[in-house]
Amino acid sequence: MAKMSIKKGDTVKILSGKDRGKQGTVLHAYPAEGKIKVEGVAVVKKAVRPNQQNQTGGIVSQEAKIDASNAQLVCPKCGAATRVGHKQGEIDGHKTSIRVCKKCGAEF
Ligand SMILES: [Zn+2]
Numbered sequence: 772m773a774k775m776s777i778k779k780g781d782t783v784k785i786l787s788g789k790d791r792g793k794q795g796t797v798l799h800a801y802p803a804e805g806k807i808k809v810e811g812v813a814v815v816k817k818a819v820r821p822n823q824q825n826q827t828g829g830i831v832s833q834e835a836k837i838d839a840s841n842a843q844l845v846c847p848k849c850g851a852a853t854r855v856g857h858k859q860g861e862i863d864g865h866k867t868s869i870r871v872c873k874k875c876g877a878e879f
Pocket residue numbers: 846847848849850851853872873874875876877
């Protein structure tokens with residue numbers, strides 16, 4: 772499987788499905804599954820029983836996981852939904868893979 776380049780907190784654009792064209796913030800990333808949850812995307816309603824967090828229970832809306840391949844990263848610099856490249860670099864003294872926008876060359 773290709774390395775997932777989307778991380779929690781990223782903004783992504785949805786490429787397919789009923790939420791196609793929407794942009795949202797990544798709430799969770801699941802690299803092992805190649806899936807993500809995106810705010811306001813693939814929202815499903817779920818019935819919940821009353822519990823300690825939710826005294827009354829009822830229907831809650833919750834984002835479902837979607838394939839990361841159905842979303843494209845939105846560059847924080849130029850705002851384009853873009854493919855990203857990777858390069859090795861260092862952040863705060865740790866060797867890490869830095870993502871590079873293929874449109875504007877921004878590193879993030
Ligand atoms: Zn860019």
